[in-house]
Amino acid sequence: MIQYTEEKKFTQKQVEELFLSVGWVSGQHPERLYQALMHSSTVFTAWSNDQLVGLLRVLDDGGMMAYVHYVLVNPEYQGQGIAGHLVNLMKEKYADYFYIEVMPEESKNASFYEKFGFKVMNDGVPMQIVNK
Template sequence: MNIEFKDTKDFTEKEVEELFLSVGWLSGQYPSRLIKALKSSSLVVTAWDGNKLVGLIRALDDGEMVVFLHYLLVQPDYQGNGIAAHLLDIIKEKYKDFLYINIMPDERNNITFYQKHGFTLLENGAAMQIRHL
């Protein structure tokens, strides 16, 4: 498997829709909104197996101090091959001079993965959200 990583936004609506739906994420049901959101993001790093989009991470930053990571996903057939870790490492290197790199995992079972990559749970923090669905 020869995975290529890119920090360009040259993916199509259909490609991101298929990737997001492959992991069962709700945002994949809104492909036109999803592509606009990704194209407007500070940074999107993608993983490709030839012409197939197999992974993606997105960052939203303020240009200086804080970056929020939202979306880190790998197509199920490609999970367990270090793709997510490599995507995260690219982001960590890019934002190494920022004061904070924040992530809000949607699932508790992903906490161990992020801890393995240097993230810590905020002692008194709590994730909060307003959901408009």
């Protein structure tokens, strides 16, 4: 049975293992990743016993805009509705905000977010600066 929480009770090692399980580069920087999560507005997590199996991170401004930075689920646990449950928890928490935004890193993931009411912005263009 999967359990969900908004408590930031994860360890640096658990976060590293989850991010590496999906092949995300941020998992190669566990100290910075852990600090980023601890300083995030909201982090919802999914647990199978003591194993961190899913995570959704939100950055918000306290009242108007919430930005979903990422949603990820360990491949061994994908297909069980975990990511969808995390998104629904987030939507519930941020229901009073004017905007909830997400920028999927890969366009193939847009259809996942559309299932939860997200729409492609009419004139929006994703932009970023990558400092490596």
